[in-house]
Amino acid sequence: MDGNGRWATNRGWPRLVGHRKGAERVKQIVAAAPDLGIKWLTIYAFSTENWKRSTEEVLGLMAIFARYIQREAERMSREGVRMRFIGDRSKLDPKLQRLMAGIEARTAGFSRLNLTVAINYGGRDELLRATRALAIEVAEGRLEPCDITEAALADRMDTRDIPDPDLVIRTSGETRTSNFLVWQSAYAEYEFTPTLWPDFSPEELATILARFGNRERRFGGVPA
Known part of the structure:
Protein backbone atom coordinates (compact mmCIF):
# COMPACT_ATOMS: atom_id res chain seq x y z
CA MET A 1 0.00 0.00 0.00
CA ASP A 2 2.53 2.55 -1.17
CA GLY A 3 2.16 6.26 -1.77
CA ASN A 4 0.39 7.61 1.31
CA GLY A 5 3.15 10.08 2.17
CA ARG A 6 3.51 11.31 -1.40
CA TRP A 7 -0.25 11.67 -1.73
CA ALA A 8 -0.23 14.06 1.23
CA THR A 9 2.97 15.88 0.25
CA ASN A 10 1.60 16.55 -3.23
CA ARG A 11 -1.25 18.41 -1.54
CA GLY A 12 0.96 20.31 0.88
CA TRP A 13 -0.20 18.28 3.88
CA PRO A 14 1.78 16.36 6.54
CA ARG A 15 2.59 12.74 5.63
CA LEU A 16 0.44 11.41 8.47
CA VAL A 17 -2.63 12.87 6.76
CA GLY A 18 -1.85 10.55 3.86
CA HIS A 19 -1.52 7.58 6.20
CA ARG A 20 -4.90 8.33 7.75
CA LYS A 21 -6.40 8.58 4.27
CA GLY A 22 -4.72 5.29 3.43
CA ALA A 23 -6.36 3.62 6.42
CA GLU A 24 -9.75 4.77 5.14
CA ARG A 25 -8.92 3.23 1.77
CA VAL A 26 -8.11 -0.07 3.48
CA LYS A 27 -11.66 -0.13 4.89
CA GLN A 28 -13.12 0.34 1.39
CA ILE A 29 -10.97 -2.35 -0.20
CA VAL A 30 -11.70 -4.81 2.62
CA ALA A 31 -15.42 -4.15 2.25
CA ALA A 32 -15.28 -4.70 -1.53
CA ALA A 33 -13.02 -7.77 -1.54
CA PRO A 34 -15.59 -10.53 -0.86
CA ASP A 35 -17.89 -9.37 -3.66
CA LEU A 36 -14.89 -9.47 -6.01
CA GLY A 37 -14.31 -13.12 -5.18
CA ILE A 38 -11.37 -12.53 -2.86
CA LYS A 39 -11.18 -14.88 0.13
CA TRP A 40 -7.63 -14.05 1.25
CA LEU A 41 -6.25 -10.51 1.39
CA THR A 42 -2.85 -9.53 2.80
CA ILE A 43 -1.88 -5.89 3.22
CA TYR A 44 1.66 -4.65 3.88
CA ALA A 45 1.22 -2.01 6.57
CA PHE A 46 4.68 -1.56 8.13
CA SER A 47 7.97 -3.16 7.11
CA THR A 48 11.03 -4.00 9.18
CA GLU A 49 12.76 -1.17 7.30
CA ASN A 50 10.11 1.44 8.11
CA TRP A 51 11.67 2.01 11.54
CA LYS A 52 14.18 4.21 9.65
CA ARG A 53 11.49 6.86 9.24
CA SER A 54 11.18 9.81 11.61
CA THR A 55 10.05 9.12 15.17
CA GLU A 56 7.01 11.33 14.58
CA GLU A 57 5.91 9.31 11.55
CA VAL A 58 6.51 5.93 13.20
CA LEU A 59 4.59 6.89 16.34
CA GLY A 60 1.83 8.34 14.20
CA LEU A 61 1.57 5.13 12.18
CA MET A 62 1.39 3.01 15.33
CA ALA A 63 -1.40 5.23 16.65
CA ILE A 64 -3.28 4.81 13.36
CA PHE A 65 -2.92 1.03 13.58
CA ALA A 66 -4.29 1.02 17.14
CA ARG A 67 -7.25 3.23 16.23
CA TYR A 68 -8.03 1.10 13.18
CA ILE A 69 -8.15 -2.07 15.25
CA GLN A 70 -10.29 -0.47 17.94
CA ARG A 71 -12.76 1.09 15.50
CA GLU A 72 -13.01 -1.81 13.08
CA ALA A 73 -13.35 -4.72 15.50
CA GLU A 74 -17.14 -4.59 15.60
CA ARG A 75 -17.52 -4.15 11.85
CA MET A 76 -15.11 -6.99 11.13
CA SER A 77 -17.16 -9.29 13.34
CA ARG A 78 -20.43 -8.13 11.79
CA GLU A 79 -19.16 -8.71 8.25
CA GLY A 80 -17.50 -12.08 8.90
CA VAL A 81 -13.92 -10.89 8.43
CA ARG A 82 -11.14 -12.80 10.15
CA MET A 83 -8.18 -10.57 10.96
CA ARG A 84 -4.68 -11.73 11.81
CA PHE A 85 -1.18 -10.33 11.76
CA ILE A 86 2.21 -11.49 10.48
CA GLY A 87 5.60 -10.09 11.39
CA ASP A 88 7.77 -9.76 14.48
CA ARG A 89 5.55 -8.37 17.24
CA SER A 90 8.28 -8.23 19.86
CA LYS A 91 9.32 -4.68 18.93
CA LEU A 92 5.77 -3.31 18.99
CA ASP A 93 4.22 -1.43 21.88
CA PRO A 94 2.66 -3.89 24.38
CA LYS A 95 -0.72 -2.11 24.17
CA LEU A 96 -0.74 -2.52 20.39
CA GLN A 97 0.23 -6.18 20.78
CA ARG A 98 -2.74 -6.70 23.11
CA LEU A 99 -5.10 -5.03 20.64
CA MET A 100 -3.78 -7.25 17.86
CA ALA A 101 -4.22 -10.41 19.91
CA GLY A 102 -7.69 -9.30 20.95
CA ILE A 103 -9.07 -8.79 17.45
CA GLU A 104 -7.44 -12.03 16.28
CA ALA A 105 -9.25 -13.92 19.02
CA ARG A 106 -12.52 -12.08 18.45
CA THR A 107 -12.60 -12.79 14.70
CA TYR A 121 7.22 -7.63 8.64
CA GLY A 122 10.04 -8.35 6.24
CA GLY A 123 10.41 -11.37 3.99
CA ARG A 124 14.09 -11.83 4.82
CA ASP A 125 13.41 -11.40 8.53
CA GLU A 126 10.67 -14.03 8.36
CA LEU A 127 13.01 -16.46 6.60
CA LEU A 128 15.70 -15.79 9.18
CA ARG A 129 13.32 -16.43 12.10
CA ALA A 130 12.03 -19.62 10.48
CA THR A 131 15.58 -20.86 9.82
CA ARG A 132 16.58 -20.17 13.42
CA ALA A 133 13.57 -22.17 14.62
CA GLU A 140 17.97 -30.02 20.53
CA GLY A 141 17.69 -33.31 18.66
CA ARG A 142 14.02 -32.88 17.79
CA LEU A 143 14.66 -32.69 14.05
CA GLU A 144 17.08 -34.40 11.68
CA PRO A 145 18.81 -32.21 9.06
CA CYS A 146 17.57 -34.53 6.33
CA ASP A 147 14.00 -33.73 7.40
CA ILE A 148 14.39 -30.04 6.56
CA THR A 149 12.20 -29.70 3.49
CA GLU A 150 10.37 -26.83 1.81
CA ALA A 151 7.27 -27.85 3.75
CA ALA A 152 9.21 -27.89 7.03
CA LEU A 153 10.52 -24.38 6.43
CA ALA A 154 7.10 -23.08 5.36
CA ASP A 155 5.60 -24.55 8.52
CA ARG A 156 7.87 -22.32 10.66
CA MET A 157 6.89 -19.12 8.87
CA ASP A 158 4.32 -16.55 9.93
CA THR A 159 2.15 -17.61 6.99
CA ARG A 160 2.11 -21.32 7.82
CA ASP A 161 -1.70 -21.53 7.71
CA ILE A 162 -2.19 -18.95 4.95
CA PRO A 163 -2.12 -19.90 1.24
CA ASP A 164 0.58 -18.46 -1.00
CA PRO A 165 -0.55 -15.37 -2.90
CA ASP A 166 -1.83 -15.68 -6.47
CA LEU A 167 -1.52 -11.96 -7.16
CA VAL A 168 0.63 -9.20 -5.66
CA GLN A 184 5.52 -17.19 -0.68
CA SER A 185 5.38 -15.10 -3.87
CA ALA A 186 7.71 -17.31 -5.93
CA TYR A 187 4.92 -18.03 -8.43
CA ALA A 188 2.63 -15.08 -7.81
CA GLU A 189 1.53 -12.81 -10.63
CA TYR A 190 2.48 -9.13 -10.22
CA GLU A 191 0.72 -5.88 -11.03
CA PHE A 192 2.36 -2.47 -10.66
CA THR A 193 0.09 0.55 -10.85
CA PRO A 194 1.04 4.26 -10.78
CA THR A 195 -1.97 4.99 -8.55
CA LEU A 196 -1.06 6.18 -5.06
CA TRP A 197 -2.68 4.03 -2.40
CA PRO A 198 -5.17 6.64 -1.11
CA ASP A 199 -6.57 6.81 -4.67
CA PHE A 200 -6.63 3.04 -5.26
CA SER A 201 -10.31 2.23 -5.68
CA PRO A 202 -12.33 -0.99 -5.65
CA GLU A 203 -12.98 -0.31 -9.34
CA GLU A 204 -9.26 -0.38 -10.15
CA LEU A 205 -8.90 -3.54 -8.10
CA ALA A 206 -11.68 -5.14 -10.15
CA THR A 207 -9.90 -4.14 -13.38
CA ILE A 208 -6.65 -5.69 -12.19
CA LEU A 209 -8.45 -8.87 -11.16
CA ALA A 210 -9.99 -9.11 -14.63
CA ARG A 211 -6.53 -8.93 -16.21
CA PHE A 212 -5.25 -11.52 -13.76
CA GLY A 213 -8.08 -13.85 -14.74
CA ASN A 214 -6.86 -13.83 -18.34
CA ARG A 215 -3.29 -14.80 -17.51
CA GLU A 216 -2.00 -18.30 -18.14
CA ARG A 217 -0.22 -19.63 -15.06
CA ARG A 218 2.12 -22.55 -15.84
CA PHE A 219 4.16 -22.76 -12.59
CA GLY A 220 7.28 -23.71 -14.54
CA GLY A 221 5.51 -26.15 -16.84
CA VAL A 222 4.18 -25.85 -20.36
CA PRO A 223 0.61 -25.44 -21.63
CA ALA A 224 -1.38 -28.67 -21.84
Whole structure:
Protein backbone atom coordinates (compact mmCIF):
# COMPACT_ATOMS: atom_id res chain seq x y z
CA MET A 1 0.00 0.00 0.00
CA ASP A 2 2.53 2.55 -1.17
CA GLY A 3 2.16 6.26 -1.77
CA ASN A 4 0.39 7.61 1.31
CA GLY A 5 3.15 10.08 2.17
CA ARG A 6 3.51 11.31 -1.40
CA TRP A 7 -0.25 11.67 -1.73
CA ALA A 8 -0.23 14.06 1.23
CA THR A 9 2.97 15.88 0.25
CA ASN A 10 1.60 16.55 -3.23
CA ARG A 11 -1.25 18.41 -1.54
CA GLY A 12 0.96 20.31 0.88
CA TRP A 13 -0.20 18.28 3.88
CA PRO A 14 1.78 16.36 6.54
CA ARG A 15 2.59 12.74 5.63
CA LEU A 16 0.44 11.41 8.47
CA VAL A 17 -2.63 12.87 6.76
CA GLY A 18 -1.85 10.55 3.86
CA HIS A 19 -1.52 7.58 6.20
CA ARG A 20 -4.90 8.33 7.75
CA LYS A 21 -6.40 8.58 4.27
CA GLY A 22 -4.72 5.29 3.43
CA ALA A 23 -6.36 3.62 6.42
CA GLU A 24 -9.75 4.77 5.14
CA ARG A 25 -8.92 3.23 1.77
CA VAL A 26 -8.11 -0.07 3.48
CA LYS A 27 -11.66 -0.13 4.89
CA GLN A 28 -13.12 0.34 1.39
CA ILE A 29 -10.97 -2.35 -0.20
CA VAL A 30 -11.70 -4.81 2.62
CA ALA A 31 -15.42 -4.15 2.25
CA ALA A 32 -15.28 -4.70 -1.53
CA ALA A 33 -13.02 -7.77 -1.54
CA PRO A 34 -15.59 -10.53 -0.86
CA ASP A 35 -17.89 -9.37 -3.66
CA LEU A 36 -14.89 -9.47 -6.01
CA GLY A 37 -14.31 -13.12 -5.18
CA ILE A 38 -11.37 -12.53 -2.86
CA LYS A 39 -11.18 -14.88 0.13
CA TRP A 40 -7.63 -14.05 1.25
CA LEU A 41 -6.25 -10.51 1.39
CA THR A 42 -2.85 -9.53 2.80
CA ILE A 43 -1.88 -5.89 3.22
CA TYR A 44 1.66 -4.65 3.88
CA ALA A 45 1.22 -2.01 6.57
CA PHE A 46 4.68 -1.56 8.13
CA SER A 47 7.97 -3.16 7.11
CA THR A 48 11.03 -4.00 9.18
CA GLU A 49 12.76 -1.17 7.30
CA ASN A 50 10.11 1.44 8.11
CA TRP A 51 11.67 2.01 11.54
CA LYS A 52 14.18 4.21 9.65
CA ARG A 53 11.49 6.86 9.24
CA SER A 54 11.18 9.81 11.61
CA THR A 55 10.05 9.12 15.17
CA GLU A 56 7.01 11.33 14.58
CA GLU A 57 5.91 9.31 11.55
CA VAL A 58 6.51 5.93 13.20
CA LEU A 59 4.59 6.89 16.34
CA GLY A 60 1.83 8.34 14.20
CA LEU A 61 1.57 5.13 12.18
CA MET A 62 1.39 3.01 15.33
CA ALA A 63 -1.40 5.23 16.65
CA ILE A 64 -3.28 4.81 13.36
CA PHE A 65 -2.92 1.03 13.58
CA ALA A 66 -4.29 1.02 17.14
CA ARG A 67 -7.25 3.23 16.23
CA TYR A 68 -8.03 1.10 13.18
CA ILE A 69 -8.15 -2.07 15.25
CA GLN A 70 -10.29 -0.47 17.94
CA ARG A 71 -12.76 1.09 15.50
CA GLU A 72 -13.01 -1.81 13.08
CA ALA A 73 -13.35 -4.72 15.50
CA GLU A 74 -17.14 -4.59 15.60
CA ARG A 75 -17.52 -4.15 11.85
CA MET A 76 -15.11 -6.99 11.13
CA SER A 77 -17.16 -9.29 13.34
CA ARG A 78 -20.43 -8.13 11.79
CA GLU A 79 -19.16 -8.71 8.25
CA GLY A 80 -17.50 -12.08 8.90
CA VAL A 81 -13.92 -10.89 8.43
CA ARG A 82 -11.14 -12.80 10.15
CA MET A 83 -8.18 -10.57 10.96
CA ARG A 84 -4.68 -11.73 11.81
CA PHE A 85 -1.18 -10.33 11.76
CA ILE A 86 2.21 -11.49 10.48
CA GLY A 87 5.60 -10.09 11.39
CA ASP A 88 7.77 -9.76 14.48
CA ARG A 89 5.55 -8.37 17.24
CA SER A 90 8.28 -8.23 19.86
CA LYS A 91 9.32 -4.68 18.93
CA LEU A 92 5.77 -3.31 18.99
CA ASP A 93 4.22 -1.43 21.88
CA PRO A 94 2.66 -3.89 24.38
CA LYS A 95 -0.72 -2.11 24.17
CA LEU A 96 -0.74 -2.52 20.39
CA GLN A 97 0.23 -6.18 20.78
CA ARG A 98 -2.74 -6.70 23.11
CA LEU A 99 -5.10 -5.03 20.64
CA MET A 100 -3.78 -7.25 17.86
CA ALA A 101 -4.22 -10.41 19.91
CA GLY A 102 -7.69 -9.30 20.95
CA ILE A 103 -9.07 -8.79 17.45
CA GLU A 104 -7.44 -12.03 16.28
CA ALA A 105 -9.25 -13.92 19.02
CA ARG A 106 -12.52 -12.08 18.45
CA THR A 107 -12.60 -12.79 14.70
CA ALA A 108 -11.00 -16.25 14.70
CA GLY A 109 -14.24 -18.02 13.78
CA PHE A 110 -15.02 -15.99 10.67
CA SER A 111 -14.13 -16.86 7.08
CA ARG A 112 -16.03 -14.61 4.65
CA LEU A 113 -12.72 -12.79 4.19
CA ASN A 114 -9.34 -13.67 5.69
CA LEU A 115 -7.55 -10.35 6.21
CA THR A 116 -3.87 -10.52 7.09
CA VAL A 117 -1.95 -7.40 8.09
CA ALA A 118 1.85 -7.47 7.79
CA ILE A 119 3.24 -5.22 10.53
CA ASN A 120 6.94 -5.05 11.40
CA TYR A 121 7.22 -7.63 8.64
CA GLY A 122 10.04 -8.35 6.24
CA GLY A 123 10.41 -11.37 3.99
CA ARG A 124 14.09 -11.83 4.82
CA ASP A 125 13.41 -11.40 8.53
CA GLU A 126 10.67 -14.03 8.36
CA LEU A 127 13.01 -16.46 6.60
CA LEU A 128 15.70 -15.79 9.18
CA ARG A 129 13.32 -16.43 12.10
CA ALA A 130 12.03 -19.62 10.48
CA THR A 131 15.58 -20.86 9.82
CA ARG A 132 16.58 -20.17 13.42
CA ALA A 133 13.57 -22.17 14.62
CA LEU A 134 14.68 -25.14 12.51
CA ALA A 135 18.28 -24.79 13.74
CA ILE A 136 17.12 -24.86 17.36
CA GLU A 137 15.08 -28.02 16.74
CA VAL A 138 18.10 -29.71 15.11
CA ALA A 139 20.40 -28.62 17.95
CA GLU A 140 17.97 -30.02 20.53
CA GLY A 141 17.69 -33.31 18.66
CA ARG A 142 14.02 -32.88 17.79
CA LEU A 143 14.66 -32.69 14.05
CA GLU A 144 17.08 -34.40 11.68
CA PRO A 145 18.81 -32.21 9.06
CA CYS A 146 17.57 -34.53 6.33
CA ASP A 147 14.00 -33.73 7.40
CA ILE A 148 14.39 -30.04 6.56
CA THR A 149 12.20 -29.70 3.49
CA GLU A 150 10.37 -26.83 1.81
CA ALA A 151 7.27 -27.85 3.75
CA ALA A 152 9.21 -27.89 7.03
CA LEU A 153 10.52 -24.38 6.43
CA ALA A 154 7.10 -23.08 5.36
CA ASP A 155 5.60 -24.55 8.52
CA ARG A 156 7.87 -22.32 10.66
CA MET A 157 6.89 -19.12 8.87
CA ASP A 158 4.32 -16.55 9.93
CA THR A 159 2.15 -17.61 6.99
CA ARG A 160 2.11 -21.32 7.82
CA ASP A 161 -1.70 -21.53 7.71
CA ILE A 162 -2.19 -18.95 4.95
CA PRO A 163 -2.12 -19.90 1.24
CA ASP A 164 0.58 -18.46 -1.00
CA PRO A 165 -0.55 -15.37 -2.90
CA ASP A 166 -1.83 -15.68 -6.47
CA LEU A 167 -1.52 -11.96 -7.16
CA VAL A 168 0.63 -9.20 -5.66
CA ILE A 169 -0.30 -5.58 -6.37
CA ARG A 170 2.00 -2.65 -5.66
CA THR A 171 0.71 0.89 -5.89
CA SER A 172 2.43 4.25 -6.46
CA GLY A 173 4.50 3.42 -9.54
CA GLU A 174 7.29 1.59 -7.74
CA THR A 175 8.35 -1.60 -9.54
CA ARG A 176 10.10 -3.55 -6.80
CA THR A 177 8.82 -6.10 -4.31
CA SER A 178 10.41 -4.48 -1.24
CA ASN A 179 10.88 -7.59 0.88
CA PHE A 180 7.23 -8.62 0.78
CA LEU A 181 6.39 -12.35 1.06
CA VAL A 182 9.72 -13.28 -0.52
CA TRP A 183 9.26 -17.06 -0.17
CA GLN A 184 5.52 -17.19 -0.68
CA SER A 185 5.38 -15.10 -3.87
CA ALA A 186 7.71 -17.31 -5.93
CA TYR A 187 4.92 -18.03 -8.43
CA ALA A 188 2.63 -15.08 -7.81
CA GLU A 189 1.53 -12.81 -10.63
CA TYR A 190 2.48 -9.13 -10.22
CA GLU A 191 0.72 -5.88 -11.03
CA PHE A 192 2.36 -2.47 -10.66
CA THR A 193 0.09 0.55 -10.85
CA PRO A 194 1.04 4.26 -10.78
CA THR A 195 -1.97 4.99 -8.55
CA LEU A 196 -1.06 6.18 -5.06
CA TRP A 197 -2.68 4.03 -2.40
CA PRO A 198 -5.17 6.64 -1.11
CA ASP A 199 -6.57 6.81 -4.67
CA PHE A 200 -6.63 3.04 -5.26
CA SER A 201 -10.31 2.23 -5.68
CA PRO A 202 -12.33 -0.99 -5.65
CA GLU A 203 -12.98 -0.31 -9.34
CA GLU A 204 -9.26 -0.38 -10.15
CA LEU A 205 -8.90 -3.54 -8.10
CA ALA A 206 -11.68 -5.14 -10.15
CA THR A 207 -9.90 -4.14 -13.38
CA ILE A 208 -6.65 -5.69 -12.19
CA LEU A 209 -8.45 -8.87 -11.16
CA ALA A 210 -9.99 -9.11 -14.63
CA ARG A 211 -6.53 -8.93 -16.21
CA PHE A 212 -5.25 -11.52 -13.76
CA GLY A 213 -8.08 -13.85 -14.74
CA ASN A 214 -6.86 -13.83 -18.34
CA ARG A 215 -3.29 -14.80 -17.51
CA GLU A 216 -2.00 -18.30 -18.14
CA ARG A 217 -0.22 -19.63 -15.06
CA ARG A 218 2.12 -22.55 -15.84
CA PHE A 219 4.16 -22.76 -12.59
CA GLY A 220 7.28 -23.71 -14.54
CA GLY A 221 5.51 -26.15 -16.84
CA VAL A 222 4.18 -25.85 -20.36
CA PRO A 223 0.61 -25.44 -21.63
CA ALA A 224 -1.38 -28.67 -21.84
